[in-house]
Amino acid sequence: MPRMTINGRPVEFDLDPEMPLLYALREAANLTGTKNGGGGSTCECGACTVLVDGAALRSCRITLAEAEGRFVTTIEGLSRDRSHPLQQAMVAEQAIQCGFCTPGIVMAGAALLSRNAAPTSAEIEEAIQNDCRCGVYPRLVSAIERAGRVTQRRESISAAPAPAIDAEDAAAAVPALRVLPTSDEPQE
Numbered sequence: 001m002p003r004m005t006i007n008g009r010p011v012e013f014d015l016d017p018e019m020p021l022l023y024a025l026r027e028a029a030n031l032t033g034t035k036n037g038g039g040g041s042t043c044e045c046g047a048c049t050v051l052v053d054g055a056a057l058r059s060c061r062i063t064l065a066e067a068e069g070r071f072v073t074t075i076e077g078l079s080r081d082r083s084h085p086l087q088q089a090m091v092a093e094q095a096i097q098c099g100f101c102t103p104g105i106v107m108a109g110a111a112l113l114s115r116n117a118a119p120t121s122a123e124i125e126e127a128i129q130n131d132c133r134c135g136v137y138p139r140l141v142s143a144i145e146r147a148g149r150v151t152q153r154r155e156s157i158s159a160a161p162a163p164a165i166d167a168e169d170a171a172a173a174v175p176a177l178r179v180l181p182t183s184d185e186p187q188e
Helices: 021-028 085-092 102-115 121-127 137-151
Strands: 003-006 009-013 049-052 055-058 071-073 177-179
Touching: 021 049, 049 102, 055 102, 085 102, 085 137, 102 121, 102 137, 121 137
Parallel strands: 003 071
Antiparallel strands: 003 009, 009 177, 049 055, 049 071
Protein backbone atom coordinates (compact mmCIF):
# COMPACT_ATOMS: atom_id res chain seq x y z
CA MET A 1 0.00 0.00 0.00
CA PRO A 2 1.70 3.16 -1.22
CA ARG A 3 2.38 5.84 1.38
CA MET A 4 3.18 9.45 0.69
CA THR A 5 2.50 12.92 2.02
CA ILE A 6 -0.21 14.82 0.18
CA ASN A 7 -0.70 18.49 0.98
CA GLY A 8 1.20 18.06 4.24
CA ARG A 9 -0.76 14.98 5.40
CA PRO A 10 0.74 11.49 5.47
CA VAL A 11 -1.60 9.08 3.65
CA GLU A 12 -1.71 5.47 2.61
CA PHE A 13 -3.62 4.30 -0.46
CA ASP A 14 -5.27 0.91 -0.52
CA LEU A 15 -4.97 0.87 -4.31
CA ASP A 16 -2.92 -0.79 -7.04
CA PRO A 17 0.61 0.69 -6.85
CA GLU A 18 0.64 0.90 -10.67
CA MET A 19 -2.38 3.24 -10.70
CA PRO A 20 -1.52 6.73 -11.98
CA LEU A 21 -1.28 9.27 -9.17
CA LEU A 22 -3.87 11.37 -11.02
CA TYR A 23 -6.65 8.86 -10.44
CA ALA A 24 -5.72 8.28 -6.81
CA LEU A 25 -5.82 12.03 -6.17
CA ARG A 26 -9.13 12.61 -7.94
CA GLU A 27 -11.05 9.44 -7.17
CA ALA A 28 -9.66 8.27 -3.84
CA ALA A 29 -8.48 11.47 -2.18
CA ASN A 30 -11.28 13.68 -3.58
CA LEU A 31 -8.73 16.27 -4.70
CA THR A 32 -10.50 17.17 -7.91
CA GLY A 33 -8.60 20.37 -8.62
CA THR A 34 -6.07 18.17 -10.40
CA LYS A 35 -7.74 17.74 -13.78
CA ASN A 36 -7.89 14.76 -16.12
CA GLY A 37 -7.30 16.13 -19.58
CA GLY A 38 -8.47 12.91 -21.17
CA GLY A 39 -5.32 12.76 -23.28
CA GLY A 40 -5.06 9.00 -22.94
CA SER A 41 -1.50 7.82 -23.36
CA THR A 42 -0.26 11.09 -24.84
CA CYS A 43 -0.27 13.06 -21.57
CA GLU A 44 0.20 16.34 -23.39
CA CYS A 45 -2.13 18.91 -21.82
CA GLY A 46 -0.63 19.40 -18.34
CA ALA A 47 -4.00 19.88 -16.60
CA CYS A 48 -2.97 17.19 -14.10
CA THR A 49 0.27 18.90 -13.03
CA VAL A 50 1.11 18.64 -9.33
CA LEU A 51 4.28 19.25 -7.34
CA VAL A 52 6.20 16.12 -6.36
CA ASP A 53 9.05 17.00 -4.03
CA GLY A 54 8.74 20.54 -5.38
CA ALA A 55 9.03 19.61 -9.06
CA ALA A 56 6.12 20.10 -11.46
CA LEU A 57 5.12 16.65 -12.71
CA ARG A 58 2.14 15.41 -14.67
CA SER A 59 0.29 13.14 -12.28
CA CYS A 60 -1.02 11.01 -15.16
CA ARG A 61 2.58 9.95 -15.84
CA ILE A 62 3.61 8.94 -12.31
CA THR A 63 2.30 5.84 -10.55
CA LEU A 64 1.49 5.51 -6.88
CA ALA A 65 4.57 3.27 -6.57
CA GLU A 66 6.74 6.03 -8.05
CA ALA A 67 5.21 8.54 -5.63
CA GLU A 68 5.93 6.28 -2.63
CA GLY A 69 7.57 8.25 0.20
CA ARG A 70 7.41 11.55 -1.67
CA PHE A 71 5.75 14.89 -0.92
CA VAL A 72 2.88 15.72 -3.27
CA THR A 73 1.22 19.12 -3.42
CA THR A 74 -1.98 19.66 -5.36
CA ILE A 75 -3.68 22.95 -6.17
CA GLU A 76 -5.77 22.46 -3.01
CA GLY A 77 -2.59 22.31 -0.92
CA LEU A 78 -0.78 25.22 -2.55
CA SER A 79 -2.81 27.73 -0.56
CA ARG A 80 -6.09 27.04 1.20
CA ASP A 81 -7.15 30.69 1.03
CA ARG A 82 -5.87 31.43 -2.51
CA SER A 83 -3.14 33.67 -1.12
CA HIS A 84 -0.27 32.21 -3.15
CA PRO A 85 1.15 35.06 -5.26
CA LEU A 86 0.51 33.21 -8.51
CA GLN A 87 -3.13 32.52 -7.63
CA GLN A 88 -3.55 36.21 -6.84
CA ALA A 89 -1.77 37.30 -10.03
CA MET A 90 -3.80 34.94 -12.23
CA VAL A 91 -6.97 36.66 -11.02
CA ALA A 92 -5.51 40.16 -11.18
CA GLU A 93 -4.22 39.67 -14.74
CA GLN A 94 -7.46 37.99 -15.86
CA ALA A 95 -5.45 34.95 -16.94
CA ILE A 96 -8.29 32.53 -16.22
CA GLN A 97 -10.96 31.74 -18.77
CA CYS A 98 -12.76 28.41 -18.47
CA GLY A 99 -10.47 27.38 -15.60
CA PHE A 100 -9.90 23.78 -16.68
CA CYS A 101 -6.18 24.18 -17.33
CA THR A 102 -5.64 26.72 -14.55
CA PRO A 103 -4.68 24.35 -11.68
CA GLY A 104 -1.97 22.67 -13.76
CA ILE A 105 -0.66 26.01 -15.00
CA VAL A 106 -0.58 27.41 -11.46
CA MET A 107 1.33 24.37 -10.20
CA ALA A 108 3.89 24.55 -13.03
CA GLY A 109 4.23 28.30 -12.46
CA ALA A 110 4.61 27.87 -8.70
CA ALA A 111 7.43 25.37 -9.29
CA LEU A 112 9.13 27.86 -11.61
CA LEU A 113 8.77 30.73 -9.13
CA SER A 114 10.17 28.61 -6.30
CA ARG A 115 13.36 28.18 -8.38
CA ASN A 116 13.43 31.63 -9.95
CA ALA A 117 11.42 34.59 -8.65
CA ALA A 118 12.32 36.72 -11.68
CA PRO A 119 11.90 34.50 -14.73
CA THR A 120 12.18 35.95 -18.22
CA SER A 121 9.36 35.53 -20.73
CA ALA A 122 11.40 32.83 -22.45
CA GLU A 123 11.90 30.95 -19.16
CA ILE A 124 8.17 31.15 -18.45
CA GLU A 125 7.28 29.85 -21.90
CA GLU A 126 9.77 27.00 -21.47
CA ALA A 127 8.44 26.06 -18.01
CA ILE A 128 4.74 26.32 -18.83
CA GLN A 129 4.10 23.65 -21.44
CA ASN A 130 0.45 23.30 -20.47
CA ASP A 131 -2.23 23.54 -23.15
CA CYS A 132 -4.88 26.24 -22.80
CA ARG A 133 -7.62 26.19 -25.39
CA CYS A 134 -8.83 29.61 -24.29
CA GLY A 135 -5.51 31.16 -25.32
CA VAL A 136 -4.58 33.16 -22.22
CA TYR A 137 -0.84 32.83 -22.86
CA PRO A 138 0.06 36.57 -23.02
CA ARG A 139 -1.86 37.22 -19.78
CA LEU A 140 -0.36 34.06 -18.28
CA VAL A 141 3.17 35.35 -18.86
CA SER A 142 2.16 38.70 -17.28
CA ALA A 143 0.64 36.89 -14.29
CA ILE A 144 3.78 34.85 -13.64
CA GLU A 145 5.99 37.92 -13.98
CA ARG A 146 3.71 39.80 -11.57
CA ALA A 147 3.70 36.91 -9.10
CA GLY A 148 7.49 36.99 -9.22
CA ARG A 149 7.47 40.67 -8.29
CA VAL A 150 5.09 39.89 -5.42
CA THR A 151 7.37 37.06 -4.29
CA GLN A 152 10.28 39.52 -4.29
CA ARG A 153 8.13 42.00 -2.31
CA ARG A 154 8.42 44.59 -5.09
CA GLU A 155 4.67 44.68 -5.60
CA SER A 156 1.46 43.64 -3.87
CA ILE A 157 -1.89 42.46 -5.14
CA SER A 158 -5.29 43.01 -3.58
CA ALA A 159 -6.49 39.63 -2.43
CA ALA A 160 -8.88 37.56 -4.49
CA PRO A 161 -11.87 36.40 -2.47
CA ALA A 162 -11.42 33.36 -0.26
CA PRO A 163 -13.20 30.16 -1.27
CA ALA A 164 -16.85 29.99 -0.34
CA ILE A 165 -16.58 26.47 1.05
CA ASP A 166 -14.53 25.26 3.98
CA ALA A 167 -12.07 22.48 3.16
CA GLU A 168 -13.48 20.35 5.98
CA ASP A 169 -16.98 20.66 4.50
CA ALA A 170 -15.70 19.71 1.06
CA ALA A 171 -13.98 16.54 2.23
CA ALA A 172 -15.81 13.27 1.71
CA ALA A 173 -15.30 9.90 3.35
CA VAL A 174 -13.25 7.87 0.90
CA PRO A 175 -12.74 4.15 1.69
CA ALA A 176 -9.58 3.76 -0.42
CA LEU A 177 -7.65 6.41 1.51
CA ARG A 178 -6.54 6.51 5.12
CA VAL A 179 -5.13 9.68 6.63
CA LEU A 180 -2.21 8.69 8.81
CA PRO A 181 -1.60 10.55 12.06
CA THR A 182 1.24 13.03 12.09
CA SER A 183 3.90 12.74 14.73
CA ASP A 184 2.13 15.35 16.89
CA GLU A 185 -1.28 13.63 16.78
CA PRO A 186 -2.17 10.87 19.23
CA GLN A 187 -2.28 7.32 17.81
CA GLU A 188 -5.60 5.49 18.05
